[in-house]
Amino acid sequence: MRALAFALVAVLTFAAAAGAAEEEFTPEFGALEGAELSHFLTRNFDAYKLPVGQFTRDEQPVNVIEGRIREFVYRAEDETSTLEAVRNYQRRFTELGYRTLFECAGDECGGFDFRFNAYLVEPPAMRFDLADFRYLAVEDEARERHASVIASRQGGRLFVQIIAVEGETAPERMTAAGEAPPPRVKPGQARLFALARRLTEQGHAPLDGVAFEAGSAKLTDDSAPVLTQAAELLRARPDLRFFVVGHTDNQGGFDGNLSLSRARAETVATRLAAEEGVQPGQLVPKGVGYLAPRASNATPEGRAENRRVELVLE
Structure with a gap:
């Protein structure tokens, strides 16, 4: 299973890199002979915390570097030691x-604490053994470049991780x-924002979209999302606290419309409490009733606008 998992990661990694220019994954510092x-x-563009000292007293000394970051992990099936690997990279970086x-x-770095405060690529690509690892941090100040090398052996293999950062x-x-650009909102959110704004600025706002069957306090299905x-x-x-206020048009007698508007307000309040939490x-x-029209009752369009339920901030 481990071999299969490693193979899948390798395939995915190289598939992602296939479209990149060759120099992207061929670093200037090269790689150990025989390593894959x-x-x-x-x-x-990102930030990398480069460890520059031993982990002591709950603190890891780091230099935070911003810029272009490249991660490399190499695996070797030979007996190369972590010291040999680090010395080769150190010599190359010096050149x-x-x-x-x-x-x-190992313990010179801070042991367990160092390992869990230093960035490591996830296994199976990178394997790490606390009993056998070495770390190197280097800097090219003139070109604003930094790099870290972690070499560790596990399961008879050598793993080398290099993080290269170009300061930008x-x-x-x-x-x-x-x-x-205008904000991108989900369907219905614009109505919610408008409701909140009107309540804040005016102290009241209609629940546009809430409707009832003709002459009834029964909500239509289209009212649910609102x-x-x-x-x-x-x-x-x-x-x-809010008043839930029902309004009608002026069709019919006053007492009947007053009763209908109250029934519709009660329906909305009950629905909000019982089903919406x-x-x-x-x-x-x-x-x-029809005591507070917001449009003329002389036209069908005006009467439709007057039939509404509003929230009023107490």
Whole structure:
């Protein structure tokens, strides 16, 4: 199973790298003879915590470097020791103009604490043995380049991880000053935002989309999403109380419309509490009939606009 897992990781790693330029995964510092690349990853801009000292007193000395980060892990099936591996990389980095910042082995690094504070690629690509590992950190100050090497042996194999960082500033990704793309909202969220804004600015807001069967307090099926969104807002502020106010048009007598508007307000309040999880004490249903129109009752369009239920902040 382990061999199969390793093979799958290797296939996926190389498939991802196949489209990259060859120099992307052929580092300037080369690799040990006979070693195979088991992991490669590029992060175009990120931060890397480069350990530069022994882990002591609950603290790991690090240099935080921002820029382009490349991860390499090599695996060798021979008897190369971790010391031999690190010395070869150290010699190569020195030839390239790097200087050694810190090197250590096993307990000299801080042992268990060092291992769990240093970044390691996940197995099976990288394997690590606390009893047999070495670490090297190098720097090329002139070119703002840093690298770390971790070599460890496990299961008769040598694993070498190299993290190479090229110091860079973050690429410019901002729009021009004063410009920004419009927010992307999920369906229905625009209505929720509008409801919250109107309650904040005006103290009341209609539940647009809530409708009833003609002459009845029975909600239509289309009302459900609106009430669900309103409930989300109400549940977020359980400290606030709201009047749920029913309104009608002027068709029919006043007493009948007053009774109908109250019944519709009670239906909405009951639905919000019973099915949407709003605290019943937050809601006070009231009906005002056609005493507060928001459009003319002289036209069908105006009357439709007047038939509504509103939330009013107490």
